[in-house]
Amino acid sequence: MKVNIFCVTFLIFVFARNVPLGSAITCYQCEEVTGRHCELNVKQVLTQNCTGSFVCAKYIWKENNITTIHRRCAQHTICEEERVALKPNATLIHCSTCNTTLCNSAPAVISHSLMFITTAFITISLLSLV
Numbered sequence: 001m002k003v004n005i006f007c008v009t010f011l012i013f014v015f016a017r018n019v020p021l022g023s024a025i026t027c028y029q030c031e032e033v034t035g036r037h038c039e040l041n042v043k044q045v046l047t048q049n050c051t052g053s054f055v056c057a058k059y060i061w062k063e064n065n066i067t068t069i070h071r072r073c074a075q076h077t078i079c080e081e082e083r084v085a086l087k088p089n090a091t092l093i094h095c096s097t098c099n100t101t102l103c104n105s106a107p108a109v110i111s112h113s114l115m116f117i118t119t120a121f122i123t124i125s126l127l128s129l130v
């Protein structure tokens with residue numbers, strides 16, 4: 001019984017996380033200095049439908065003291081490309097990709113291990129109700 005509940009919960013999470021894979025996804029799209037909608041109020045910015053196997057990306061550049069945040073569809077290698085981009089006086093502060101719908105909203109991407117802990121926590125909560 002306990003094992004079954006855990007399996008079901010776990011599968012729901014795995015499934016929910018992986019549904020958009022293989023099909024085109026939608027990402028937030030904006031490019032703005034930090035402190036405005038693109039960073040703080042992402043629900044008010046544009047979305048775009050990605051083509052093919054593109055993923056959602058979020059990256060932050062600091063250039064001559066100006067910090068700019070970017071969110072968009074991109075190839076999954078975007079972070080390597082940005083890291084080696086030749087930009088004088090600029091530093092890449094953050095770059096992450098994810099591949100579920102509108103996943104480039106949060107400051108950081110939820111990791112698999114955090115997802116696992118969440119699953120375990122919910123399972124334990126469910127078990128305590130039984």
Ligand SMILES: *[C@@H]1O[C@H](CO)[C@@H](O)[C@H](O)[C@H]1NC(C)=O
Pocket residue numbers: 026047048049
């Ligand atoms: C993305 O695709 C959906 C479904 O096809 C459509 O309703 C929506 O308008 C599209 N969004 C953009 C920004 O093109």
Ligand SMILES: *[C@@H]1O[C@H](CO)[C@@H](O)[C@H](O)[C@H]1NC(C)=O
Pocket residue numbers: 064065
């Ligand atoms: C960058 O910003 C800091 C703090 O606002 C300021 O002290 C510094 O002079 C700025 N540097 C440049 C190159 O603008």
Ligand SMILES: *[C@@H]1O[C@H](CO)[C@@H](O)[C@H](O)[C@H]1NC(C)=O
Pocket residue numbers: 064088089
């Ligand atoms: C880089 O920073 C230096 C010193 O602040 C400035 O003189 C120069 O114009 C900057 N270069 C670019 C490409 O912004």
Ligand SMILES: *[C@@H]1O[C@H](CO)[C@@H](O)[C@H](O)[C@H]1NC(C)=O
Pocket residue numbers: 021022053055076098099
């Ligand atoms: C989606 O993300 C997962 C985990 O980061 C990765 O293993 C997988 O290759 C990605 N899929 C695509 C289509 O980029």
